[in-house]
Amino acid sequence: MKLSKLSTLAAAAAAVVTLTATPAHAGKTIDAIKARGQVICGVNPSLPGFAAADSQGNWTGFDVDICKAVSATVLSDATKVKWTPLNASQRFAALQAGEIDVLSRNTTWTLTRDASLGLNFTGVTYYDGQGFMVTKKSKITSAKQLKGATVCVQSGTTTEKNLADYSKAMKLNMKPVVFETQEATNKAYFTGRCQVYTTDASGLASVRNKEATNPADHLILPDLISKEPLGPSVRRGDDEWFAIVKWVVFALIEAEEYGITQANVDQMKSSSTDPVVQRILGTSEDTGKLLGLDKEWAYRAIKAVGNYGEMFERNLGPNSTLKLPRGANNLWSKGGLIYAPPVR
Amino acid sequence: MKPARPAPPKKRDWSWRSQALRSVLYQVLALALVFSAGYYLLGNTLENMRLRGIKSGFDFITQPAGFGIGESIIPFDSAESYGKAFAVGLSNTLRVAVVGIVLATLLGTLIGIGRLSRNVLLRSLCGAYVEFFRNVPLLLQLFIWYFILTETLPTIEEALRPLPGVFFSKNGLQFPVPVWADSHIFTLAGFGLGLLGAWWWGRQTRQHFEATGRSRPVWLPGLLLVMGMGLLGWLAGGSPAALDIPEKSELNVVGGGSVTPEYMTVLVGLTIYTAAYIAEIVRGGIQAVPFGQHEASAALGLSRGKEVRLVLLPQALRVIIPPVTSQYLNLTKNSSLAVAVGYPDLVSISTTSLNQTGRAIECIALIMACYLTLSLLTSWYMNAYNRRSLLKER
Numbered sequence: 025m026k027l028s029k030l031s032t033l034a035a036a037a038a039a040v041v042t043l044t045a046t047p048a049h050a051g052k053t054i055d056a057i058k059a060r061g062q063v064i065c066g067v068n069p070s071l072p073g074f075a076a077a078d079s080q081g082n083w084t085g086f087d088v089d090i091c092k093a094v095s096a097t098v099l100s101d102a103t104k105v106k107w108t109p110l111n112a113s114q115r116f117a118a119l120q121a122g123e124i125d126v127l128s129r130n131t132t133w134t135l136t137r138d139a140s141l142g143l144n145f146t147g148v149t150y151y152d153g154q155g156f157m158v159t160k161k162s163k164i165t166s167a168k169q170l171k172g173a174t175v176c177v178q179s180g181t182t183t184e185k186n187l188a189d190y191s192k193a194m195k196l197n198m199k200p201v202v203f204e205t206q207e208a209t210n211k212a213y214f215t216g217r218c219q220v221y222t223t224d225a226s227g228l229a230s231v232r233n234k235e236a237t238n239p240a241d242h243l244i245l246p247d248l249i250s251k252e253p254l255g256p257s258v259r260r261g262d263d264e265w266f267a268i269v270k271w272v273v274f275a276l277i278e279a280e281e282y283g284i285t286q287a288n289v290d291q292m293k294s295s296s297t298d299p300v301v302q303r304i305l306g307t308s309e310d311t312g313k314l315l316g317l318d319k320e321w322a323y324r325a326i327k328a329v330g331n332y333g334e335m336f337e338r339n340l341g342p343n344s345t346l347k348l349p350r351g352a353n354n355l356w357s358k359g360g361l362i363y364a365p366p367v368r
Numbered sequence: 369m370k371p372a373r374p375a376p377p378k379k380r381d382w383s384w385r386s387q388a389l390r391s392v393l394y395q396v397l398a399l400a401l402v403f404s405a406g407y408y409l410l411g412n413t414l415e416n417m418r419l420r421g422i423k424s425g426f427d428f429i430t431q432p433a434g435f436g437i438g439e440s441i442i443p444f445d446s447a448e449s450y451g452k453a454f455a456v457g458l459s460n461t462l463r464v465a466v467v468g469i470v471l472a473t474l475l476g477t478l479i480g481i482g483r484l485s486r487n488v489l490l491r492s493l494c495g496a497y498v499e500f501f502r503n504v505p506l507l508l509q510l511f512i513w514y515f516i517l518t519e520t521l522p523t524i525e526e527a528l529r530p531l532p533g534v535f536f537s538k539n540g541l542q543f544p545v546p547v548w549a550d551s552h553i554f555t556l557a558g559f560g561l562g563l564l565g566a567w568w569w570g571r572q573t574r575q576h577f578e579a580t581g582r583s584r585p586v587w588l589p590g591l592l593l594v595m596g597m598g599l600l601g602w603l604a605g606g607s608p609a610a611l612d613i614p615e616k617s618e619l620n621v622v623g624g625g626s627v628t629p630e631y632m633t634v635l636v637g638l639t640i641y642t643a644a645y646i647a648e649i650v651r652g653g654i655q656a657v658p659f660g661q662h663e664a665s666a667a668l669g670l671s672r673g674k675e676v677r678l679v680l681l682p683q684a685l686r687v688i689i690p691p692v693t694s695q696y697l698n699l700t701k702n703s704s705l706a707v708a709v710g711y712p713d714l715v716s717i718s719t720t721s722l723n724q725t726g727r728a729i730e731c732i733a734l735i736m737a738c739y740l741t742l743s744l745l746t747s748w749y750m751n752a753y754n755r756r757s758l759l760k761e762r
Contacts, residue, residue, distance in 0.1 A: 112723065113719055113722070113723055116723075116726065117728055120420065120422060136724065136725065136726060137726070139423075140421075140422065140423040140725070140726045141422060141726040142417070142420035142421040142422035162619070164619075169618070169619075170619065171617070171618060171619060172617055172618070172619050172620040172622055173619045173620060174438075174539060174620065176710075179707065179716065179719050179720055179723070180719060180720065180722075180723035181723070184434075184435040184436070184720060184724075185434040185435050185446075185724060187435075187436070188434055188435045188436040188446035189434070189446070191436065191446075192445075192446055192447070198436070199436070199438050199439075199620075200435070200436050200437070200438050201438050201628075201630065201710045202438065202707075202710055202712060202716060202720065203707075203708070203709070203710045204707045204708055204716070204719070205708070208708060208709070208710065212518065212710060215515075215518045215519055215538075216518070216523050216538055217518045217538050217539075217629065219524075219619060219620075259420065260420050260421045261419065261420055261421070
């Protein structure tokens with residue numbers, strides 16, 4: 025064939041091939057993780073208490089601990105995690121696109137996010153609410169005094185919508201100033217551009233500790249204007265991975281309920297006679313097999329990060345800089361909302 | 369000798385080897401490839417989104433937005449639709465882009481001419497301005513201006529009061545504005561008539577100048593005409609003098625018009641940055657005018673100011689306009705950096721909508737369509753202006 029004829033035919037063939045190609049499909053997450061040898065976890069770039077890296081690049085925090093527990097369960101090593109810092113605008117796109125396996129980034133569980141973004145929330149790890157922070161100098165003590173105030177918010181969060189709802193309901197006519205990054209939002213509040221800073225109450229405590237020159241000058245108002253149930257989320261379409269992440273968190277909660285701690289888990293594994301404890305730690309029956317894991321799945325999670333209560337106290341509670349009360353995040357048997365279905 | 373045979377008629381050769389057939393075939397194939405690539409990408413994306421349960425479609429435009437917008441010239445409430453929110457964002461972008469283009473052109477032209485001055489100090493200052501503001505990234509400049517504005521201004525409790533009713537603080541500049549009464553229509557009509565009169569006077573002056581060579585004052589009578597007719601209209605309407613004066617309420621200053629520090633940052637930052645580029649373009653344009661023009665105007669005894677204004681700049685325009693059009697488009701698109709300093713422009717509102725509805729592709733497509741429309745309109749107008757200012761060769 026002549027070259028011109030050949031190249032023309034080649035071009036026509038390429039056109040036909042692209043027309044008949046089928047769309048690319050998502051693979052199974054757990055296989056990808058095992059092949060890769062790492063869990064890719066999306067976290068907050070810097071929210072001390074939930075996720076923060078120190079100068080050596082070691083990540084600590086409540087959300088970070090959840091990912092460490094998942095990694096310990098699936099890969100038997102809590103350090104085999106790739107940390108991906110994501111700001112509020114990027115987090116869902118990264119999860120949808122498959123760049124991260126699990127999003128553990130103080131993300132609120134809402135209907136819109138659950139139903140229309142192609143992801144599933146695995147459960148609530150922290151019951152929070154949106155609050156306001158003001159300077160003590162402004163002499164404001166209640167959210168109802170915020171008429172006409174200028175409020176700093178971060179873009180891409182449920183905060184904006186809650187603020188508008190509350191402002192409308194209470195006829196406060198608050199003016200939002202919306203920034204893209206958390207750093208810009210913090211800076212604008214602490215230089216005095218806005219009179220009020222609003223985000224989840226846990227975030228307020230964290231920001232006040234980290235950024236304020238004198239944390240005692242700032243007051244977090246007692247009013248919580250919304251429900252913010254925070255929890256990890258995974259992509260839709262992979263029920264096995266969804267079940268694994270969900271049950272890792274439930275196992276940590278069950279551990280606190282039955283008194284298993286990071287310190288005594290080995291001793292409990294070898295010598296406990298409580299059938300519930302034996303089931304959780306895998307000495308009597310193999311519940312991990314049903315999840316696609318082995319029987320020591322929960323034991324590894326608890327050994328890596330401790331139980332839910334220890335995780336809370338280390339990162340957010342009395343042993344941390346935030347010193348948040350357990351409040352609604354206590355076990356159901358102690359008057360809180362933390363309740364796990366039984367591991368059996 | 370045989371008589372020359374008439375040349376056989378040229379037949380269009382549609383065989384496989386003819387160039388005509390090949391060119392048509394390749395063009396059709398290239399077009400088909402581009403379309404099929406686009407179809408494949410779009411189809412793949414939509415199919416993947418459907419498989420993963422990600423909703424798509426533009427139906428969110430009519431849903432209530434649910435968020436407030438910090439500043440807008442159109443009143444906006446959180447119960448209004450996403451479509452209206454986008455319109456507010458677009459109006460905010462236009463607000464900063466139009467004013468920015470005008471100011472940047474003025475400042476840039478002055479600095480560009482200043483760089484060609486015979487005064488060493490002026491020349492160096494303009495040169496330093498251009499070199500500094502051209503070479504620092506725009507985002508950093510915006511942060512610096514925002515930092516200056518929010519750090520140095522006092523809080524609202526200790527606001528500066530240069531004039532009664534004017535507040536200057538971290539919340540911006542707040543000033544009294546007249547309240548719109550229906551009889552203001554007469555004032556506007558007066559201004560309109562005054563503008564018409566000024567334009568007519570300008571035409572008369574030019575015709576008189578071309579006929580007799582004597583010039584008459586143009587700007588002062590024109591300005592007086594506009595102001596005078598406006599005043600007459602205002603009086604005719606019953607002189608409505610109601611003003612909306614800002615007043616201190618418990619936490620804030622309410623009422624009156626306001627210019628927020630975010631708007632001032634974006635405007636000042638964009639203007640100064642783009643003016644540096646426009647200055648260089650103007651300087652290049654003036655230097656592109658043949659040196660003979662300068663000699664001729666010197667021979668005529670024109671001062672340097674008249675020379676630049678009447679001889680050099682008009683001829684430099686045809687070199688200046690296409691690059692300056694690019695700078696206008698850059699300014700419009702650079703205004704999207706406003707989201708970093710908290711100004712609610714189109715990109716900021718679209719990002720909020722994107723995060724609340726999850727419709728990433730639709731929102732980005734809307735932003736692209738808006739910027740594309742703005743840019744095409746600007747460049748279409750500037751190209752029309754360019755054609756008019758070309759040298760008409762005989």
